[in-house]
Amino acid sequence: MDDNRAKAYAARFDKVLDYIEANLGETLTVERLSQVANFSRFHFHRQFADYIGVGVARYIVLLRFRRASHQLVFNRGARVIDIALEAGFENPESFSRAFRHTFGRSPSDFRRNPDWEDWHTRYRFRIPERKQNVQVEIVDFETTLIAVMAHRGPVEKVNDSVAQFIEWRKASGLSPKDSVRTFGIAHDNPDTTEPAQFRFDVCGEVAAAVPPNPQGVTTGTIPGGRCARVRHLGSHQRIAECIYPLYRDWLPESGEELRDFPLYFHYVNLLPDTPEGDLVTDIYLPLR
Missing domain, CATH: 3.20.80.10 (Regulatory factor, effector binding domain)
Structure with missing residues (x-):
């Protein structure tokens, strides 16, 4: 792949990553995300995983868990059920199971004693530096x-x-x-x-x-x-x-x-x- 094509490919992924980040509270379907990136929906799963290092559904869940983790620790007044619903789960039980599967601890345990160093290991994606035109x-x-x-x-x-x-x-x-x-x-x-x-x-x-x-x-x-x-x-x-x-x-x-x-x-x-x-x-x- 020549340099210009590589830059164009990266720009399409930058666009879809920005879209995911800006719309985490919405329903994010593969069909919609492939349209944002202008990729074939039949190949989008494979392209995303090869580029980012994790599948698109897992990436979205991890970003939602990132916000949920901050709410658990830094907003002690927030109820787990409200955090679960905001993260896209139907009930706190399914949220707790998925959270424990990801971080090895329940949301309540994490709230009481967060291990941020271990937490960060789940967020090591293979994302190249995204080019920014900075206005100084x-x-x-x-x-x-x-x-x-x-x-x-x-x-x-x-x-x-x-x-x-x-x-x-x-x-x-x-x-x-x-x-x-x-x-x-x-x-x-x-x-x-x-x-x-x-x-x-x-x-x-x-x-x-x-x-x-x-x-x-x-x-x-x-x-x-x-x-x-x-x-x-x-x-x-x-x-x-x-x-x-x-x-x-x-x-x-x-x-x-x-x-x-x-x-x-x-x-x-x-x-x-x-x-x-x-x-x-x-x-x-x-x-x-």
Whole structure:
């Protein structure tokens, strides 16, 4: 397959993957998905599995379980029956059986004690980098006082730090997610950093210094200054598709120089309140 044909083939799969992500709450038939990709429905199963590494029905279930997992852990008030129905199951019993078959644990067990590192092993698909035409803006970011939950260790365990930060938010009331901004500061690239050395800060805007607390949240600052900003739409799992073009393509051509502060994210909306396909994340690259 020549390069142009390969790119066209990849673009058709990008289209169907975007469609699945945006319509997880709908009925997703093979006939409809093959039409979106402009493939023969008779061969779509095989083409999808060969390209992604998992069958289309299994892929859809796993994406629905991904949202269900976040709801179980981060929305403790949500009933299992409601999570099951939203995931496309007729009753909590069938949802629990399928969840246990996938993750080796019941939804209730996962809610009580999630093992995110093991959970991530189910989501290692064979998806090539999806090409993004990033739109870069140069903006001035104002110095912002933040509460910081420092994560140190494998990227797969970041959700454990997120849970600690949410616990602090609820207990302190000092950084309510509905009225202030939530950030993530990426000190390292998880693709090139040893898991034990990976650093990521989970942050929320605050009005004053953070008092001592059992969760270990501290006070920090995002310094003001010029930044390149790119808006990423969709799952946080695909955010690198906007980051790499920013570094690889835009930065060398722009003539800009980087400031001595890590790349960071402003999460305009958040899981599990927002479906993955509707997530909006602004990526900031600090410039001199």
